[in-house]
Amino acid sequence: MLTVVSRALNSGFIAVAITLLATPASGTQVDPLGSPQWEFMHRTMLDGAPYEFDGRVVVMTPASAEDAMNVPVSFRVEGLGPIERVVVFADLNPIHKVLVFHPHDARVALGFRVKIEQATPIRAAALTADGVWHVGGAWVDAAGGGCTSPGYTRAAGTWYETLGQVRHHRWPGADGGDAVERLRLQVMHPMDTGLAEGIPAFYLERLEVTDVTGKPYASLELFEPVSENPYFTLDINAGGRPLRLSGRDLNGNRVEAELD
Amino acid sequence: MRVPCLLVLCALAATVAGSDQHYRLAATQIAADTWLVRGSTAHFSMANGGNIANCAFIATGGGAVVIDTGPSARYGEALRTLVERTTGEPVVRVYNTHHHPDHFLGNQAFAGIPIYALPDTRRAMAEQAEDFSDNLYRLLGTWMKGTVPHLPTVDALPGESTVGGHRLELFAYRGHTAGDLVILDHATGTLFTGDLVFNHRAPTTPNADLAAWRSALQGLSGTPFARLVPGHGDVAEHGRAIAETADYLQWLAGRIDDAVSSGRSMAETLYLPIPRRFDAHDTLVEEYRRSVMHLFPGVEHAFFHAE
Numbered sequence: 038m039l040t041v042v043s044r045a046l047n048s049g050f051i052a053v054a055i056t057l058l059a060t061p062a063s064g065t066q067v068d069p070l071g072s073p074q075w076e077f078m079h080r081t082m083l084d085g086a087p088y089e090f091d092g093r094v095v096v097m098t099p100a101s102a103e104d105a106m107n108v109p110v111s112f113r114v115e116g117l118g119p120i121e122r123v124v125v126f127a128d129l130n131p132i133h134k135v136l137v138f139h140p141h142d143a144r145v146a147l148g149f150r151v152k153i154e155q156a157t158p159i160r161a162a163a164l165t166a167d168g169v170w171h172v173g174g175a176w177v178d179a180a181g182g183g184c185t186s187p188g189y190t191r192a193a194g195t196w197y198e199t200l201g202q203v204r205h206h207r208w209p210g211a212d213g214g215d216a217v218e219r220l221r222l223q224v225m226h227p228m229d230t231g232l233a234e235g236i237p238a239f240y241l242e243r244l245e246v247t248d249v250t251g252k253p254y255a256s257l258e259l260f261e262p263v264s265e266n267p268y269f270t271l272d273i274n275a276g277g278r279p280l281r282l283s284g285r286d287l288n289g290n291r292v293e294a295e296l297d
Numbered sequence: 298m299r300v301p302c303l304l305v306l307c308a309l310a311a312t313v314a315g316s317d318q319h320y321r322l323a324a325t326q327i328a329a330d331t332w333l334v335r336g337s338t339a340h341f342s343m344a345n346g347g348n349i350a351n352c353a354f355i356a357t358g359g360g361a362v363v364i365d366t367g368p369s370a371r372y373g374e375a376l377r378t379l380v381e382r383t384t385g386e387p388v389v390r391v392y393n394t395h396h397h398p399d400h401f402l403g404n405q406a407f408a409g410i411p412i413y414a415l416p417d418t419r420r421a422m423a424e425q426a427e428d429f430s431d432n433l434y435r436l437l438g439t440w441m442k443g444t445v446p447h448l449p450t451v452d453a454l455p456g457e458s459t460v461g462g463h464r465l466e467l468f469a470y471r472g473h474t475a476g477d478l479v480i481l482d483h484a485t486g487t488l489f490t491g492d493l494v495f496n497h498r499a500p501t502t503p504n505a506d507l508a509a510w511r512s513a514l515q516g517l518s519g520t521p522f523a524r525l526v527p528g529h530g531d532v533a534e535h536g537r538a539i540a541e542t543a544d545y546l547q548w549l550a551g552r553i554d555d556a557v558s559s560g561r562s563m564a565e566t567l568y569l570p571i572p573r574r575f576d577a578h579d580t581l582v583e584e585y586r587r588s589v590m591h592l593f594p595g596v597e598h599a600f601f602h603a604e
């Protein structure tokens with residue numbers, strides 16, 4: 038109980054009042070993951086805004102990572118109504134923020150991979166229209182070395198041969214492709230964190246899936262912990278229409294691809 | 298003056314930390330002249346000290362032959378004592394079936410005795426032994442105290458070799474790892490398969506080539522034997538454990554292929570249900586998820602990068 042009070046004080050009186058109004062009976066403010074960094078994450082990742090830990094934000098990860106450079110993560114948000122954006126972060130990583138997902142016309146669900154340096158909670162926080170963050174997450178254990186080791190293609194010196202290449206596959210929905218369809222795509226990029234010795238930060242910072250008229254379906258802001266040559270798994274309401282991927286990295290290199 | 302003080306402190310610390318960390322190894326006779334030292338079928342833990350793999354030994358009349366040496370120096374020492382006490386013979390030869398740490402980090406206790414492994418196994422150990430050892434220190438802490446990888450000293454080559462009254466036939470396979478040694482003792486009909494066969498324990502795949510592994514199992518199922526000593530799990534009197542390992546590997550390969558070609562993400566694939574027919578395998582869910590992380594990226598890469 039004491040911890041609840043101290044967290045509430047930190048987030049400010051007005052924020053607390055809003056949270057209490059917006060919080061359904063199922064919500065809780067006691068960190069189910071017991072992370073020593075939660076207070077700091079709340080301040081820095083969620084700007085100290087109202088939040089609740091919410092089982093409707095489901096984060097799927099392995100309990101223990103076999104490859105700290107490539108930890109599979111998926112999140113899914115259901116039953117919360119429209120979601121403005123989802124922020125993904127790792128409490129105990131040297132760089133916390135992983136990505137921000139904007140579901141313009143897509144399911145609030147995403148699959149991707151991250152680099153972790155040590156055992157850490159991985160969280161997804163979904164922002165609802167009332168200004169409340171709904172937070173889900175899971176612990177992942179790791180042998181370490183994911184963020185401070187150079188990537189495989191960086192170590193092999195071959196990254197520049199494939200930089201910005203895009204590969205994708207689309208799977209129409211079970212109903213024949215009229216509504217939600219699955220899109221998986223890979224963008225070749227070293228995604229250097231800047232933490233490996235002698236290699237400056239160099240990563241994709243933005244990707245957007247649109248149709249040919251520019252109507253957005255989903256967009257991503259990406260940060261250092263996203264894995265090298267990243268794969269993304271999305272469920273978009275494109276109904277088989279031609280799509281386009283566009284984006285850029287930290288150095289201004291453009292990513293452009295048709296997703297037919 | 299400082300050095301002796303430090304030494305005393307270290308000795309005290311070791312006594313305290315190690316007071317309840319003894320491998321209570323027991324040898325079970327499974328055939329004439331032949332004993333099994335059975336490991337737990339769990340994953341590495343502080344509770345089992347990494348004692349999760351089977352070791353075995355043969356009293357040949359011309360000295361004892363030891364097959365695999367366990368996860369740590371302390372295990373290796375306990376094993377050597379057990380072997381020499383049980384057989385009344387000195388250890389004259391050690392085989393490492395493959396390069397996984399639960400099978401060879403006890404080698405240190407057999408320094409000075411010829412240690413045989415396949416050339417591919419020796420290469421893999423030279424590359425990975427330090428990382429494996431670091432990882433076991435992380436998982437097992439003081440159980441690993443004093444353990445330093447001691448690598449095999451002699452190439453094991455396919456063919457026959459006689460020690461005392463025992464004619465041993467060696468087979469070189471791969472699939473579980475880059476080099477998987479199988480030993481058939483013609484004196485007793487005992488087949489030591491290393492980790493090519495798991496008995497009621499989910500197979501592990503960190504270095505696996507599933508297609509090569511399945512063809513190795515095909516080879517083994519054509520080899521006559523009276524009993525089979527798997528790398529993990531109980532001794533088997535017939536081919537069931539081979540067939541069950543092959544069944545699981547075939548299912549696993551199909552599962553990953555299906556997941557990738559139907560558009561699953563890797564994290565979703567971790568949480569797909571596992572058929573009930575594998576319920577008898579210990580550590581099933583944990584090993585399945587580890588296998589997804591080992592195998593999914595390669596299949597996914599092939600799928601996305603195919604022309």
Ligand SMILES: [Zn+2]
Nearest residue numbers: 395397473492
């Ligand atoms: Zn093994």
